[in-house]
Amino acid sequence: MGDAGLIVIAGATATGKSALAIALAEVLDTVILSADSRQVYRGFDIGTAKPTAADQARVRHHLLDICDPTDPLTLGTYQQQAQGLIAEYHAQGITPVLVGGTGLYIRSITQGLRMPDVPPQPDLRAQLRHYGQSQCYQWLQQVDPQAAQRIHPHDQVRTLRALEVYYTTGIPLTQQQQRQPPDYPVWYFVLGGGDRQRIAQRTHQMVAQGWLAEIRRLQAQYGDDLPLLDTLGYREMRQYLRGEISLSEAIELTVRHTQQFAKRQRTWFRQEPNALWVLGTTLEAQMAEILSHLP
Structure with missing residues:
Protein backbone atom coordinates (compact mmCIF):
# COMPACT_ATOMS: atom_id res chain seq x y z
CA MET A 1 0.00 0.00 0.00
CA PRO A 116 -7.67 18.19 28.68
CA ASP A 117 -5.38 16.22 30.95
CA VAL A 118 -7.73 15.98 33.93
CA PRO A 119 -7.39 12.74 35.90
CA PRO A 120 -10.50 11.03 37.30
CA GLN A 121 -11.94 12.68 40.41
CA PRO A 122 -13.63 9.83 42.35
CA ASP A 123 -15.00 12.06 45.14
CA LEU A 124 -16.49 14.56 42.68
CA ARG A 125 -18.01 11.77 40.60
CA ALA A 126 -19.56 10.21 43.71
CA GLN A 127 -21.12 13.55 44.64
CA LEU A 128 -22.50 14.04 41.14
CA ARG A 129 -23.92 10.50 40.98
CA HIS A 130 -25.83 11.25 44.17
CA TYR A 131 -27.96 13.75 42.25
CA GLY A 132 -28.80 11.30 39.45
CA GLN A 133 -28.17 11.33 35.71
CA SER A 134 -31.14 13.57 34.87
CA GLN A 135 -29.95 16.39 37.12
CA CYS A 136 -26.32 15.99 36.01
CA TYR A 137 -27.33 16.22 32.37
CA GLN A 138 -29.29 19.41 33.09
CA TRP A 139 -26.18 20.91 34.68
CA LEU A 140 -24.15 19.88 31.65
CA GLN A 141 -26.63 21.65 29.36
CA GLN A 142 -26.07 24.80 31.41
CA VAL A 143 -22.25 24.76 31.69
CA ASP A 144 -21.34 23.14 28.35
CA PRO A 145 -24.28 23.06 25.92
CA GLN A 146 -22.03 21.96 23.04
CA ALA A 147 -20.98 18.87 24.97
CA ALA A 148 -24.61 18.19 25.92
CA GLN A 149 -25.59 18.19 22.24
CA ARG A 150 -23.26 15.32 21.44
CA ILE A 151 -23.74 13.33 24.67
CA HIS A 152 -26.90 11.24 25.02
CA PRO A 153 -29.04 12.16 28.06
CA HIS A 154 -28.61 8.60 29.40
CA ASP A 155 -24.82 8.49 28.90
CA GLN A 156 -23.73 8.85 32.51
CA VAL A 157 -20.06 8.09 31.85
CA ARG A 158 -19.52 10.92 29.37
CA THR A 159 -21.83 13.29 31.26
CA LEU A 160 -19.81 12.87 34.44
CA ARG A 161 -16.55 13.24 32.54
CA ALA A 162 -17.64 16.54 30.97
CA LEU A 163 -18.83 17.88 34.33
CA GLU A 164 -15.64 16.64 35.98
CA VAL A 165 -13.49 18.59 33.53
CA TYR A 166 -15.60 21.72 33.94
CA TYR A 167 -15.70 21.69 37.76
CA THR A 168 -11.99 20.87 37.97
CA THR A 169 -10.74 23.51 35.52
CA GLY A 170 -13.59 26.02 35.36
CA ILE A 171 -13.51 25.77 31.56
CA PRO A 172 -16.02 23.77 29.46
CA LEU A 173 -14.68 20.60 27.91
CA THR A 174 -15.49 21.75 24.37
CA GLN A 175 -13.44 24.94 24.82
CA GLN A 176 -10.38 22.95 25.83
CA GLN A 177 -10.30 20.66 22.83
CA GLN A 178 -7.53 21.26 20.33
Whole structure:
Protein backbone atom coordinates (compact mmCIF):
# COMPACT_ATOMS: atom_id res chain seq x y z
CA MET A 1 0.00 0.00 0.00
CA GLY A 2 2.97 2.34 -0.02
CA ASP A 3 3.40 4.60 3.00
CA ALA A 4 1.69 3.24 6.11
CA GLY A 5 -1.45 5.11 7.12
CA LEU A 6 -4.83 4.32 8.64
CA ILE A 7 -7.99 2.85 7.16
CA VAL A 8 -11.18 3.80 8.99
CA ILE A 9 -14.38 1.75 8.72
CA ALA A 10 -17.11 3.71 10.50
CA GLY A 11 -20.88 3.81 10.50
CA ALA A 12 -24.00 3.39 12.57
CA THR A 13 -24.74 0.30 14.63
CA ALA A 14 -25.75 -2.90 12.78
CA THR A 15 -24.25 -1.87 9.44
CA GLY A 16 -21.79 -4.76 9.15
CA LYS A 17 -18.63 -2.82 10.03
CA SER A 18 -16.94 -5.68 11.88
CA ALA A 19 -17.47 -8.26 9.14
CA LEU A 20 -16.17 -5.86 6.50
CA ALA A 21 -13.16 -4.84 8.61
CA ILE A 22 -12.21 -8.48 9.22
CA ALA A 23 -12.48 -9.35 5.53
CA LEU A 24 -10.47 -6.27 4.58
CA ALA A 25 -7.79 -6.93 7.21
CA GLU A 26 -7.40 -10.51 5.96
CA VAL A 27 -6.88 -9.32 2.38
CA LEU A 28 -4.41 -6.62 3.42
CA ASP A 29 -2.72 -8.80 6.07
CA THR A 30 -3.14 -6.19 8.78
CA VAL A 31 -4.72 -5.70 12.22
CA ILE A 32 -7.89 -4.15 13.61
CA LEU A 33 -8.14 -1.38 16.20
CA SER A 34 -11.55 -1.10 17.84
CA ALA A 35 -13.25 2.29 18.13
CA ASP A 36 -16.20 1.31 20.32
CA SER A 37 -16.72 2.98 23.69
CA ARG A 38 -18.32 -0.10 25.30
CA GLN A 39 -16.26 -2.90 23.79
CA VAL A 40 -13.27 -1.64 25.78
CA TYR A 41 -14.90 -3.06 28.93
CA ARG A 42 -14.42 -6.65 30.03
CA GLY A 43 -17.60 -8.70 30.32
CA PHE A 44 -19.71 -6.49 28.06
CA ASP A 45 -19.64 -8.85 25.10
CA ILE A 46 -22.96 -9.94 23.63
CA GLY A 47 -24.84 -6.67 24.16
CA THR A 48 -22.06 -4.65 22.52
CA ALA A 49 -21.67 -7.02 19.55
CA LYS A 50 -18.02 -7.46 20.48
CA PRO A 51 -16.05 -9.55 17.96
CA THR A 52 -16.19 -13.19 19.00
CA ALA A 53 -13.22 -15.40 19.84
CA ALA A 54 -13.52 -16.86 16.34
CA ASP A 55 -13.44 -13.37 14.81
CA GLN A 56 -10.38 -12.47 16.85
CA ALA A 57 -8.70 -15.71 15.80
CA ARG A 58 -9.05 -14.68 12.15
CA VAL A 59 -7.54 -11.19 12.60
CA ARG A 60 -5.68 -9.68 15.53
CA HIS A 61 -7.83 -7.12 17.36
CA HIS A 62 -6.68 -4.39 19.72
CA LEU A 63 -8.48 -2.09 22.19
CA LEU A 64 -11.02 -4.70 23.26
CA ASP A 65 -11.35 -5.70 26.95
CA ILE A 66 -8.73 -3.20 28.10
CA CYS A 67 -10.39 -2.10 31.36
CA ASP A 68 -12.87 -3.20 34.03
CA PRO A 69 -16.44 -1.86 33.95
CA THR A 70 -15.80 -0.08 37.26
CA ASP A 71 -12.87 1.86 35.78
CA PRO A 72 -14.28 4.29 33.16
CA LEU A 73 -11.96 4.86 30.23
CA THR A 74 -11.32 8.49 29.31
CA LEU A 75 -11.05 9.63 25.72
CA GLY A 76 -7.49 10.73 26.39
CA THR A 77 -6.48 7.26 27.56
CA TYR A 78 -8.12 5.65 24.54
CA GLN A 79 -6.40 8.08 22.21
CA GLN A 80 -3.02 7.49 23.81
CA GLN A 81 -3.30 3.71 23.48
CA ALA A 82 -4.62 3.86 19.92
CA GLN A 83 -1.93 6.28 18.77
CA GLY A 84 0.74 4.12 20.39
CA LEU A 85 -0.50 1.05 18.50
CA ILE A 86 -0.67 2.94 15.21
CA ALA A 87 2.93 4.14 15.66
CA GLU A 88 4.01 0.60 16.54
CA TYR A 89 2.50 -0.85 13.37
CA HIS A 90 3.71 2.02 11.19
CA ALA A 91 7.25 1.17 12.31
CA GLN A 92 6.62 -2.26 10.74
CA GLY A 93 5.20 -0.73 7.56
CA ILE A 94 1.67 -1.90 8.44
CA THR A 95 -1.52 0.15 7.87
CA PRO A 96 -4.05 -0.77 10.62
CA VAL A 97 -7.83 -0.75 10.21
CA LEU A 98 -9.72 1.37 12.76
CA VAL A 99 -13.32 0.18 13.02
CA GLY A 100 -16.27 1.25 15.14
CA GLY A 101 -19.22 3.52 15.64
CA THR A 102 -17.97 5.82 18.41
CA GLY A 103 -17.44 8.98 16.43
CA LEU A 104 -15.52 10.82 19.12
CA TYR A 105 -13.02 7.95 19.46
CA ILE A 106 -12.45 8.01 15.71
CA ARG A 107 -12.19 11.80 15.57
CA SER A 108 -9.62 11.77 18.38
CA ILE A 109 -7.38 9.82 15.99
CA THR A 110 -8.25 11.16 12.54
CA GLN A 111 -8.22 14.81 13.63
CA GLY A 112 -5.77 14.52 16.52
CA LEU A 113 -8.38 15.83 18.95
CA ARG A 114 -6.59 16.78 22.16
CA MET A 115 -8.45 16.38 25.41
CA PRO A 116 -7.67 18.19 28.68
CA ASP A 117 -5.38 16.22 30.95
CA VAL A 118 -7.73 15.98 33.93
CA PRO A 119 -7.39 12.74 35.90
CA PRO A 120 -10.50 11.03 37.30
CA GLN A 121 -11.94 12.68 40.41
CA PRO A 122 -13.63 9.83 42.35
CA ASP A 123 -15.00 12.06 45.14
CA LEU A 124 -16.49 14.56 42.68
CA ARG A 125 -18.01 11.77 40.60
CA ALA A 126 -19.56 10.21 43.71
CA GLN A 127 -21.12 13.55 44.64
CA LEU A 128 -22.50 14.04 41.14
CA ARG A 129 -23.92 10.50 40.98
CA HIS A 130 -25.83 11.25 44.17
CA TYR A 131 -27.96 13.75 42.25
CA GLY A 132 -28.80 11.30 39.45
CA GLN A 133 -28.17 11.33 35.71
CA SER A 134 -31.14 13.57 34.87
CA GLN A 135 -29.95 16.39 37.12
CA CYS A 136 -26.32 15.99 36.01
CA TYR A 137 -27.33 16.22 32.37
CA GLN A 138 -29.29 19.41 33.09
CA TRP A 139 -26.18 20.91 34.68
CA LEU A 140 -24.15 19.88 31.65
CA GLN A 141 -26.63 21.65 29.36
CA GLN A 142 -26.07 24.80 31.41
CA VAL A 143 -22.25 24.76 31.69
CA ASP A 144 -21.34 23.14 28.35
CA PRO A 145 -24.28 23.06 25.92
CA GLN A 146 -22.03 21.96 23.04
CA ALA A 147 -20.98 18.87 24.97
CA ALA A 148 -24.61 18.19 25.92
CA GLN A 149 -25.59 18.19 22.24
CA ARG A 150 -23.26 15.32 21.44
CA ILE A 151 -23.74 13.33 24.67
CA HIS A 152 -26.90 11.24 25.02
CA PRO A 153 -29.04 12.16 28.06
CA HIS A 154 -28.61 8.60 29.40
CA ASP A 155 -24.82 8.49 28.90
CA GLN A 156 -23.73 8.85 32.51
CA VAL A 157 -20.06 8.09 31.85
CA ARG A 158 -19.52 10.92 29.37
CA THR A 159 -21.83 13.29 31.26
CA LEU A 160 -19.81 12.87 34.44
CA ARG A 161 -16.55 13.24 32.54
CA ALA A 162 -17.64 16.54 30.97
CA LEU A 163 -18.83 17.88 34.33
CA GLU A 164 -15.64 16.64 35.98
CA VAL A 165 -13.49 18.59 33.53
CA TYR A 166 -15.60 21.72 33.94
CA TYR A 167 -15.70 21.69 37.76
CA THR A 168 -11.99 20.87 37.97
CA THR A 169 -10.74 23.51 35.52
CA GLY A 170 -13.59 26.02 35.36
CA ILE A 171 -13.51 25.77 31.56
CA PRO A 172 -16.02 23.77 29.46
CA LEU A 173 -14.68 20.60 27.91
CA THR A 174 -15.49 21.75 24.37
CA GLN A 175 -13.44 24.94 24.82
CA GLN A 176 -10.38 22.95 25.83
CA GLN A 177 -10.30 20.66 22.83
CA GLN A 178 -7.53 21.26 20.33
CA ARG A 179 -6.63 19.46 17.13
CA GLN A 180 -3.34 18.15 15.79
CA PRO A 181 -4.10 16.07 12.68
CA PRO A 182 -1.87 13.03 12.03
CA ASP A 183 0.96 13.28 9.52
CA TYR A 184 0.08 9.96 7.86
CA PRO A 185 -2.61 9.30 5.21
CA VAL A 186 -6.11 8.41 6.42
CA TRP A 187 -8.68 6.62 4.26
CA TYR A 188 -12.04 7.19 5.95
CA PHE A 189 -15.02 5.06 4.88
CA VAL A 190 -18.57 5.16 6.29
CA LEU A 191 -21.12 2.39 5.83
CA GLY A 192 -24.77 3.20 5.28
CA GLY A 193 -27.64 0.92 6.24
CA GLY A 194 -28.44 -0.07 9.80
CA ASP A 195 -32.16 -0.27 9.05
CA ARG A 196 -34.81 -1.53 11.45
CA GLN A 197 -34.80 -5.06 10.03
CA ARG A 198 -31.07 -5.54 10.63
CA ILE A 199 -31.27 -3.98 14.07
CA ALA A 200 -34.20 -6.21 15.04
CA GLN A 201 -32.47 -9.31 13.67
CA ARG A 202 -29.32 -8.57 15.63
CA THR A 203 -31.24 -7.83 18.84
CA HIS A 204 -33.05 -11.19 18.66
CA GLN A 205 -29.72 -12.87 17.92
CA MET A 206 -28.12 -11.30 21.00
CA VAL A 207 -30.91 -12.63 23.22
CA ALA A 208 -30.53 -16.08 21.68
CA GLN A 209 -26.78 -15.97 22.32
CA GLY A 210 -27.28 -15.51 26.06
CA TRP A 211 -27.45 -11.75 26.55
CA LEU A 212 -29.72 -12.05 29.60
CA ALA A 213 -27.28 -14.44 31.28
CA GLU A 214 -24.49 -11.96 30.57
CA ILE A 215 -26.44 -9.20 32.30
CA ARG A 216 -27.18 -11.38 35.33
CA ARG A 217 -23.48 -12.24 35.57
CA LEU A 218 -22.50 -8.56 35.43
CA GLN A 219 -25.12 -7.68 38.06
CA ALA A 220 -23.81 -10.39 40.37
CA GLN A 221 -20.21 -9.28 39.90
CA TYR A 222 -20.55 -5.50 39.95
CA GLY A 223 -23.99 -4.69 41.35
CA ASP A 224 -27.13 -3.51 39.60
CA ASP A 225 -26.13 0.15 39.94
CA LEU A 226 -23.13 -0.21 37.60
CA PRO A 227 -23.46 2.78 35.20
CA LEU A 228 -22.66 0.71 32.11
CA LEU A 229 -25.71 -1.44 32.82
CA ASP A 230 -27.81 1.67 32.18
CA THR A 231 -26.62 1.98 28.57
CA LEU A 232 -28.47 1.11 25.37
CA GLY A 233 -29.92 -2.39 25.35
CA TYR A 234 -28.69 -3.35 28.80
CA ARG A 235 -31.08 -0.82 30.32
CA GLU A 236 -34.11 -2.25 28.48
CA MET A 237 -33.20 -5.87 29.21
CA ARG A 238 -32.81 -5.06 32.90
CA GLN A 239 -36.37 -3.74 32.87
CA TYR A 240 -37.45 -7.19 31.72
CA LEU A 241 -35.31 -8.92 34.35
CA ARG A 242 -36.94 -6.76 37.03
CA GLY A 243 -40.37 -7.85 35.82
CA GLU A 244 -41.38 -4.36 34.70
CA ILE A 245 -41.98 -5.30 31.05
CA SER A 246 -42.18 -8.46 28.95
CA LEU A 247 -39.26 -9.78 26.94
CA SER A 248 -40.97 -8.85 23.67
CA GLU A 249 -41.44 -5.29 25.00
CA ALA A 250 -37.78 -5.14 26.04
CA ILE A 251 -36.72 -6.25 22.57
CA GLU A 252 -39.04 -3.73 20.90
CA LEU A 253 -37.73 -0.89 23.07
CA THR A 254 -34.15 -1.91 22.34
CA VAL A 255 -34.82 -1.92 18.60
CA ARG A 256 -36.54 1.47 18.75
CA HIS A 257 -33.85 3.10 20.87
CA THR A 258 -31.12 1.56 18.73
CA GLN A 259 -32.77 3.04 15.63
CA GLN A 260 -32.72 6.46 17.29
CA PHE A 261 -29.08 6.00 18.25
CA ALA A 262 -28.18 4.93 14.70
CA LYS A 263 -29.80 8.10 13.36
CA ARG A 264 -27.59 10.23 15.64
CA GLN A 265 -24.54 8.27 14.52
CA ARG A 266 -25.33 8.88 10.85
CA THR A 267 -25.74 12.60 11.56
CA TRP A 268 -22.31 12.63 13.24
CA PHE A 269 -20.55 10.84 10.37
CA ARG A 270 -22.14 13.10 7.75
CA GLN A 271 -20.26 15.97 9.40
CA GLU A 272 -16.89 14.25 9.15
CA PRO A 273 -14.60 15.85 6.54
CA ASN A 274 -13.09 13.62 3.85
CA ALA A 275 -15.29 10.65 4.76
CA LEU A 276 -16.39 8.53 1.79
CA TRP A 277 -19.75 6.80 2.06
CA VAL A 278 -19.68 3.20 0.87
CA LEU A 279 -22.63 2.56 -1.46
CA GLY A 280 -22.27 -1.20 -1.89
CA THR A 281 -24.85 -3.37 -0.13
CA THR A 282 -22.98 -6.69 -0.18
CA LEU A 283 -19.68 -7.49 1.50
CA GLU A 284 -18.07 -8.19 -1.88
CA ALA A 285 -19.26 -4.88 -3.35
CA GLN A 286 -18.13 -2.95 -0.29
CA MET A 287 -14.70 -4.60 -0.40
CA ALA A 288 -14.27 -3.76 -4.07
CA GLU A 289 -15.36 -0.18 -3.49
CA ILE A 290 -12.92 0.36 -0.63
CA LEU A 291 -9.98 -1.35 -2.35
CA SER A 292 -10.51 0.87 -5.40
CA HIS A 293 -9.77 3.93 -3.24
CA LEU A 294 -6.60 2.52 -1.67
CA PRO A 295 -3.18 2.97 -3.29
